Amino acid sequence: MRRLATITYLVRDYDEAVSWFCKNLSFKLVEDIPVGDGKRWVVVSPGDDQYRLLLAKADGVDQKAHIGKQAGGRVAFFLETDDFDRDYSAMRAKGVMFLEQPRHEPYGVVVVFEDLYGNKWDLIEPMRQQRGLEQVT
Secondary structure (H helix, E strand, C coil), rough: CCCCCEEEEECHHHHHHHHHHHHCCCCCEEEEEECCEEEEEEECCCCCEEEEEEEEEEEEEHHHCCCCCCCCCCCCEEEEECCHHHHHHHHHCCCCCCCCCCCECCCCCEEECCCCCCCCEEEEHHHHHHHHCCCCC
């Protein structure tokens, strides 16, 4: 079996990023391991360890220039939920910046928000979950 499990996510500072993800999106800290020279292996997850972000502190001018621009201004990440209203309300209460009002699309209920660096995310409850259908692979 193969799967895409961990995505590199550029950050200015490990601790500010861990704090933001854990406080505002209710992610959990999975790993925080020093690897030398001030670098750390820092991994957060939205709840299951199947999908994770490796918080990588930007090193040098080129990497720092890409913080907040991981997808060139497009939505970079998709945070799926099984209860859109619950998570949207909780995130709003925590001060997450939403760029639009929630909308219904053929694929589900969705709203775009920005993370602490300006990367765009979708909070989405897929249609398959709204209908109570299992995803077929």
